[in-house]
Amino acid sequence: MSAVIQASGLGKQYRRTWALRDCTLAIPEGHVVGLVGPNGAGKTTLLRLATGMLAPTCGTITVLGERPAAGPAQLARVGFVAQDTPVYARMTVADHLRLGSWLNPGWDDELARQRIGQLDLDPKQRAGSLSGGQRAQLALTLALAKRPGLLILDEPVASLDPLARREFLQGLMEAVAEHGLSVVLSSHLVADLERVCDYLIVLVASRVRVAGEVSALLAAHHRLSGPRRDTGSVPASQEVITESHTDKQSNLLIRTDEPLLDPSWTVKPVSLEDLVLAYMSRARNDTPGRRQRLGVVS
C-alpha cells in the first residue's frame, strides 16, 4: 500500500503559535479519505502543506512521492479545492475553464464542459454572482478537469445548504467512480463524510488519533453497557476508548479485534459519528489542564 500523502514530524508555526505540530501520518492510495477533527486541529494547515500552499516550518511531507508543488508535473497530479471554494469573482464561468485549459497540460476540456452543462451553469455568468453551491461545483470542476491522481478538498461543503451539499458530494463520488482518483476530504462534520468516505483519519491537536478503513473501524468498535465495574477488569485485547459510569451501570466504547465473550455486557454497534466523537473526547481528556472525565458519548 503506497501513500498519497506521507508526513513525518511535520510542523507549521505562525509567529508564536503552532498551527500544526509534530504531525506524522500516511494516507493510503485509492481511497476516499475523510480527515475529521475539531476546529483548530490543524486540518487546513495540513492540507495547505500537502498542496504546497504553505511551506513547513519543520518536518517533511511528500505527496505522490514528491515534495508538494515541487514542479509543474507534481502540481499537475494534485487537484485542490480550497476552503470556501475561491473563484475569480469578476471572471465568467467560461473564463475559468479557459484558465484551466491554459495552465494544465492534462486538461480534460470535454469533462469540464460536460460538468458545467450538467450543473446548468451559464458559461457567460460571472463567478461572483454564482450561489455558494454553484461556486463550489465550479471549483470542483476546475480541480477534476486537470485530471489529478489525488484530489484534496478542504471543508468543501462547510458553507453549503443541505441540498447543495448532497449534490456536491454526489458529483464528487461520480468523478471518483469514473476516474479512480484518490481523494482526501476534510470536514468537522462526520455526517458529511459518512456518505462518501471509505477511510477515516481523526486528527486532534495535530495528532492522528485513529486511522483506518471505515468498515474495519466500525467492525472493531463496540458500545458495551452492563453492571457497574472497574475498567481494569476489561481484557487486555479490548482498548477502552471512552467510559462512563453511573451507580449501577458502566458504559464503554471499546476497540477490539477479538470476539466479545463476556455475556454480562449488552453489545451494540457504533455509528461513525459515535466513533469519531469518542476519539475526539478521549483526545481532549488526554490534553493536560482539561477536564479529566467526560460523560457518555452519544
Next chain:
Amino acid sequence: MIRLSLLQLRVQAVTAAAALAAFAALLAATGPRMASLYAASGLSDCQPASCGNLASNFLQQVNAAGPYGLLYPLGVILIAVTPAVIGLFWGAPLIAREVETGTSALAWGQSVTRTRWLAVKLAVGGLAAMAVTEGMSLLQTWWAAPIGRAVGQGGSGASFAMGQFSPLAFVAHGITPLGYAAFAFTLGVTAGALIQRTVPAMAVTLVVFAAVQIAMPLWIRPSLFPASHTTVTIGRGISFSNNAHGNFRLTTGSLAGQPEAWILSSGAVNAAGHPVSAVPACTQAMVSSAGGPAAVNCLASHGVRIAVTYQPASRYWPFQWTETGIYLALVLALAGYCFRRLSRLS
C-alpha cells in the same frame, strides 16, 4: 500563463487604452497649430544672434494662441503621475488581492509553479506599464517639440516652458518614464507581497513612490555626475536680491551659450574668486531702489562675477541612462524579493 495574465489585466488594459487614446486625442487636436506657429516663426533657420529673441517671440505667441500654457504642464504632470497610478492599481493588487480573496489557492493550485506565475505576471504587467507611460511620453514629446526647440534656442518669456533638466520634465521625457513605470509597478507588487492586503499596500506604494520621486531630483540626481564649475561675467538673466543687513545675492538661471544646462547653484564672487556678499559703495543708493541695470553695471565694474555650479546640457542622456539604470536595478532587487517572499506565502 501569459494568456491568463492578459485576461486578468483586461479591465486595467481597457482603462489604460482609453486614457491613452484621450491623451492622444487632446494632443493631436492642439499640436498642429503649435507646429504651424513654429514654422512661421523663422526659428528653423535663424542666425545664432537672433535665435533667442525669435524663440521668445514664438513662446509668447504660443502662450497667446490657446491653452498651451495649461496643456504643457498638464501633460508633463500626467506622465509623471502615471507610474504612481499604475503602481497603485496594477502593482499593489497583483499578489495582495489574490491572497485577500483566497484565489491564490486557485492560481497556485494549477500546473504552473509559483515562480513562473510571478515571472509572467511581472513581465506582462511591467511591460504594459512601461509601454503606457513611454507611449504618453512620446506623444507629449512630439507635441511639445517646438517648445522644446525654442527653449533650447534660448527662448524665455513663457513661464510654462520647462528646461530638459527641470524635475518634472526630466521624468516625463526621454527614457526615464520606462524606469519610473517599471519601478512603480514592481514597488506596488512588492508592497502587496509584503502586506498581503490591497488597500494598505496601495497606500504604502503611494507614499514610497512619492518619497522617491521627491528625493531623486532634490538629492540624488544632482550628484550622479560631478558638477562643473565656471565663472561668468554679470550679464543677462541675472537676478539680484538684497536684504536689510546690506547683504546681496546674485544668481543666474541660465548660462550664456548653454541654455539647456542644469544650474545647480550660483553666487557672486570677487575678482580673486572668493564669495562676496557685502554691497559695494557704488550700488548702495541703487540697491535701495531694488537694484536695476545700474547696480549690475556697478558690480561688474568692481570685478564681481558669478560663479556657477552646473551640469552641462551634453550630460542629458548620460543622466537619463543612469537614472533609468538605477530604477531598473531597483526593479530587479524588488522582483528578487517578491520571488523569495512568494515561496513562503500561503
